[in-house]
Amino acid sequence: MSLPRIAVDAMGGDEGVRVMVSGAALARRRHDQFKFLLVGDEARIKAALENHPNMRNASEILHCEDVVGGHEKPTQALRRAKKTSMGLAIEAVKHGDAGAAVSAGNTGALMAMSKLALRTMPGIxxxxxxxxxxxxxxxxxxxxxxxxxxxxxxxxxxxxxxxxxxxxxxxxxxxxxxxxxxxxxxxxxxxxxxxxxxxxxxxxxxxxxxxxxxxxxxxxxxxxxxxxxxxxxxxxxxxxxxxxxxxxxxxxxxxxxxxxxxxxxxxxxxxxxxxxxxxxxxxxxxxxxxxxxGLNGVVVKSHGSANAAGVANAVAVAARLLEENLTERITADLAELGEIRLRENGSGGAAK
Amino acid sequence: MSLPRIAVDAMGGDEGVRVMVSGAALARRRHDQFKFLLVGDEARIKAALENHPNMRNASEILHCEDVVGGHEKPTQALRRAKKTSMGLAIEAVKHGDAGAAVSAGNTGALMAMSKLALRTMPGIxxxxxxxxxxxxxxxxxxxxxxxxxxxxxxxxxxxxxxxxxxxxxxxxxxxxxxxxxxxxxxxxxxxxxxxxxxxxxxxxxxxxxxxxxxxxxxxxxxxxxxxxxxxxxxxxxxxxxxxxxxxxxxxxxxxxxxxxxxxxxxxxxxxxxxxxxxxxxxxxxxxxxxxxxGLNGVVVKSHGSANAAGVANAVAVAARLLEENLTERITADLAELGEIRLRENGSGGAAK
The missing domain is CATH 3.40.718.10 (Isopropylmalate Dehydrogenase)
Known part of the structure; x- marks a missing residue:
């Protein structure tokens, strides 16, 4: 099957590039259909990739130099969104370059950037x-x-x-x-x-x-x-x-x-x-x-202190939500809720 | 030293009289100056006391028949306050018949009754x-x-x-x-x-x-x-x-x-x-x-499922707060806060 590739913010998290790349590689050892867009400093990502031959034909690097700081205010990070590894990973989802984004960076910034770029789903x-x-x-x-x-x-x-x-x-x-x-x-x-x-x-x-x-x-x-x-x-x-x-x-x-x-x-x-x-x-x-x-796209937050196994798990979560079409399911459920409301109003007998 | 006696709502808690009386007795084995006002069904309290000779000269029974239900609404319990073992234990504190009250009954009702009977301290x-x-x-x-x-x-x-x-x-x-x-x-x-x-x-x-x-x-x-x-x-x-x-x-x-x-x-x-x-x-x-x-009096809530050791612990907490004059300490601290405010206003230089 062809699963859309997963954009990984390679710079976020306490340990940075090495753990993020190792985590992606570990996920790929378990599911060899996984493909990645690794976003961040190209030289460091390449160095990290040397230990993971299984990633060679499964990943592309999107170089960028700016990184969102762990304690940076979301509003501040938002201004530089499209220059940061986090922002670019999300942009990739927005433009269909990737199916999902995984980041271990600043949660508030990830939330703010995801919301701005992907927007909330209709009804949410x-x-x-x-x-x-x-x-x-x-x-x-x-x-x-x-x-x-x-x-x-x-x-x-x-x-x-x-x-x-x-x-x-x-x-x-x-x-x-x-x-x-x-x-x-x-x-x-x-x-x-x-x-x-x-x-x-x-x-x-x-x-x-x-x-x-x-x-x-x-x-x-x-x-x-x-x-x-x-x-x-x-x-x-x-x-x-x-x-x-x-x-x-x-x-x-x-x-x-x-x-x-x-x-x-x-x-x-x-x-x-x-x-x-x-x-x-x-x-x-x-x-x-x-x-x-609730976003138009899948964004997964990996814990800042997660190890490679943890990152692999976050990647697997993203992949599973893509496979199972989470976003479409939520849309269908919301439509159902809308229909229930219409039925209730139409019958004139709204529940108490 | 003469510690004021402690009013125990003998009817509250999952296990009722037996555990409450055993807990009080256990507390008294550790601190032989403790004295109790046991509030609740006299016959059942007497029966429970038979196993605890050390309580004989250390406790008085205040008979009452009504009990606050575990799931009773506080507002409902409040109406019958002075007929229930919980309400009477609190009343004993209000009138100086006891220094503190301990109950394992309905928390919401205990709060409501305590507030009504004892009132909050000035400044709280x-x-x-x-x-x-x-x-x-x-x-x-x-x-x-x-x-x-x-x-x-x-x-x-x-x-x-x-x-x-x-x-x-x-x-x-x-x-x-x-x-x-x-x-x-x-x-x-x-x-x-x-x-x-x-x-x-x-x-x-x-x-x-x-x-x-x-x-x-x-x-x-x-x-x-x-x-x-x-x-x-x-x-x-x-x-x-x-x-x-x-x-x-x-x-x-x-x-x-x-x-x-x-x-x-x-x-x-x-x-x-x-x-x-x-x-x-x-x-x-x-x-x-x-x-x-924050009340004008000490009220301690024992967990509904506490065993005798737990109840003894709750009794010890009440006794310690009496010994150490908690209520007076809080009053003094609040006065201090008042003075700080006066100084700040007086100097015209309130902190930022």
């Missing part, structure tokens, strides 16, 4: 950042928004639910992914007015390709009985980081505990396969690759 | 729920608000900072506890307008008995380098539950991993002292007892 007011998180079950859970929008209204949240469900159908294969709104309690009266209104709209829109199951509290996100958690970008970012920080906290404590006595050290060595299993399950690199949903 | 607009959480270091970190106020303005957040710092001085003995605002990034431009304004006010108020150190992201709460995390009740509740849920998630995965092979099982048995250490460190019962700060 704001894009949202969505990521996969591990659960106690086999499948992951998708949470959005993770920080693209500090404040959200009910309409935004409903759109996030639809986009998240479209993504979840691809990842889990479930026809009607179970969707919940993140809240501080499960009773209907809990939380902000925006949440209550979003819940009401989702309860009413029964024709959607999702099963709305009310609220979820932050301690139940990882239980494995839901596919999508919808929230505003502020709470989502707090929840995501709290979950990551707490997991690291517990594993740090565990390490200290194992070091606390000779007996524990021996026990640790023996039970190493178990702790390795845990380490693998929790390794953020295995869940790397957050997606900006 | 809204009380906040504060709890201790474990860190990588010896001392705990205090986070507030954990859900008493879904939405907060800058003024509320500044008051929470002052109250949290007063609590932290008691718990950590540090003269100027390090305080940070929970946000989704550490740059000054991050987050909501309320957060940015609260940060500005805290930076300006240099005379306070706290060291304001900017923002903290949710993955850094448990690192042990701060004493107080200030946030609105929605985000605080999300963060707290995400941390609890993630810790449980990791320990659940660890259990599964240890069970995955005979070798791992053996390793587990050998390293048991290490995993027990971890279990103890993470056991929520060891951190049980959230405090409503």
């Amino acid at each position: 007011d704001r894009p949202a950042l969505a990521a996969l998180m591990p659960t106690l079950e086999e499948h992951d859970v998708i949470m959005l928004d993770l920080g693209a929008n500090t404040e959200c209204d009910a309409r935004n949240l409903v759109q996030f639910a639809i986009m998240g469900a479209a993504y979840a159908r691809i990842v889990t294969g479930r026809d009607k992914p179970r969707v919940r709104l993140l809240n501080i309690g499960t009773e209907e009266t809990k939380g902000t007015g925006e949440l209550q209104e979003a819940a009401q709209r989702l309860r009413d829109a029964t024709g959607l390709a999702l099963s709305f199951e009310g609220y979820v509290e932050a301690d139940k996100i990882n239980r494995g009985n839901i596919e999508v958690v919808v929230t505003d970008g502020f709470s989502g970012n707090i929840a995501l980081k709290a979950i990551e920080g707490s997991a690291r906290f517990v594993t740090d404590l565990l390490k200290d505990a194992f070091r606390s006595s000779l007996r524990s050290k021996i026990g640790f060595l023996i039970s190493r396969p178990a702790t390795e299993l845990l380490r693998h399950h929790l390794d953020p690199n295995n869940h790397n690759g957050a997606v900006f949903l | 607009d809204r009380p906040a729920l504060a709890a201790l959480m474990p860190t990588l270091e010896e001392h705990d970190v205090i986070m507030l608000d954990l859900g008493a106020n879904t939405e907060c303005d800058a003024r509320n957040l500044v008051q929470f900072a002052i109250m949290g710092a007063a609590y932290a001085r008691i718990v950590t003995g540090r003269d100027k506890p390090r305080v940070r605002l929970l946000n989704i990034g550490t740059e000054e431009t991050k987050g909501t307008g309320e957060l940015q304004e609260a940060a500005q006010r805290l930076r300006d108020a240099t005379g306070l008995a706290l060291s304001f150190e900017g923002y903290v992201e949710a993955d850094k709460i448990n690192r042990g380098n701060i004493e107080v995390v200030v946030t609105d009740g929605f985000s605080g509740n999300i963060a707290l539950k995400a941390i609890e849920g993630s810790a449980r998630f990791v320990t659940d995965l660890l259990k599964d991993a240890f069970r995955s092979s005979l070798r791992s099982k053996i390793g587990f048995l050998i390293s048991r002292p290490a995993t027990e250490l971890l279990r103890h460190h993470l056991d929520p019962n060891n951190h049980n007892g959230a405090v409503f700060l």
Whole structure:
């Protein structure tokens, strides 16, 4: 099959070119149809490519010298967009030179540039950042928004639910992914007015390709009985980081505990396969690759500190969303929502 | 010394009377000066007391038949306040019959009743729920608000900072506890307008008995380098539950991993002292007892699912706050804030 190539911002991330190119090469070892447009400093990209012969006939370099700084303000980066590796990777998607863009650079700048160049899809007011998180079950859970929008209204949240469900159908294969709104309690009266209104709209829109199951509290996100958690970008970012920080906290404590006595050290060595299993399950690199949903094009954010395996994962996420036509799916779901509204209005019997 | 007695709502919590009375008895085994007013069904309290001879001369029973339901709406519970064990425990504090109240019942109802009966302290607009959480270091970190106020303005957040710092001085003995605002990034431009304004006010108020150190992201709460995390009740509740849920998630995965092979099982048995250490460190019962700060009186919320050790911990929190005069400390700090404002206005040179 011919998958559109993936534009990789080779300059973003804590480690820069070497990790980004290694990650792309690793992804290609797993899926030999992958092709890349590597955007950034040509000399450094060429040097990095020397270690990866499998990339030779699979990648083109788009040279550029400017890079978006990790702490640069999005508004500032935006002015230089078309001179930076990040901006050019996105432009490639816009002009059909690539099917998707992957960057490990400044999230705010990536969001701003993507929005400006690709525009939001018809029917979507704001894009949202969505990521996969591990659960106690086999499948992951998708949470959005993770920080693209500090404040959200009910309409935004409903759109996030639809986009998240479209993504979840691809990842889990479930026809009607179970969707919940993140809240501080499960009773209907809990939380902000925006949440209550979003819940009401989702309860009413029964024709959607999702099963709305009310609220979820932050301690139940990882239980494995839901596919999508919808929230505003502020709470989502707090929840995501709290979950990551707490997991690291517990594993740090565990390490200290194992070091606390000779007996524990021996026990640790023996039970190493178990702790390795845990380490693998929790390794953020295995869940790397957050997606900006709601744009006319696929843009994937790789974590700034991801290693080559993490970058390969982000590339695989981008490829999968291309293969499965995520953007078209969301468009179809939004049309469905529009039709539901028309039917409701036409019948004169709008749900309560 | 003569510590005022503690009113215990004997009816609240998942397990009810038996756990509440056992918890009080356990607390008294550790601190034999503790005295109690046990509020609830006399017959059941008496039955529970039979197992605890050390409570015989240390407790009085205040009989009442009505109980606040776990899922009852606060407004509904409020109407029956003075007939319920929860309401009567709070009334005892109001009338000086007890120094503090401890309840494991409905949080919303406890908040509403406490606010109505005890009123907020002069200078405080809204009380906040504060709890201790474990860190990588010896001392705990205090986070507030954990859900008493879904939405907060800058003024509320500044008051929470002052109250949290007063609590932290008691718990950590540090003269100027390090305080940070929970946000989704550490740059000054991050987050909501309320957060940015609260940060500005805290930076300006240099005379306070706290060291304001900017923002903290949710993955850094448990690192042990701060004493107080200030946030609105929605985000605080999300963060707290995400941390609890993630810790449980990791320990659940660890259990599964240890069970995955005979070798791992053996390793587990050998390293048991290490995993027990971890279990103890993470056991929520060891951190049980959230405090409503900003009221004219001490009210402590015990977790609904806390065991006797957890309840004993909540009782100990209440006793410590009485011993150390938390309410007076907060009053003094607020007076200090008032003086800072007067000085600033008087000098005509308000900080930028």
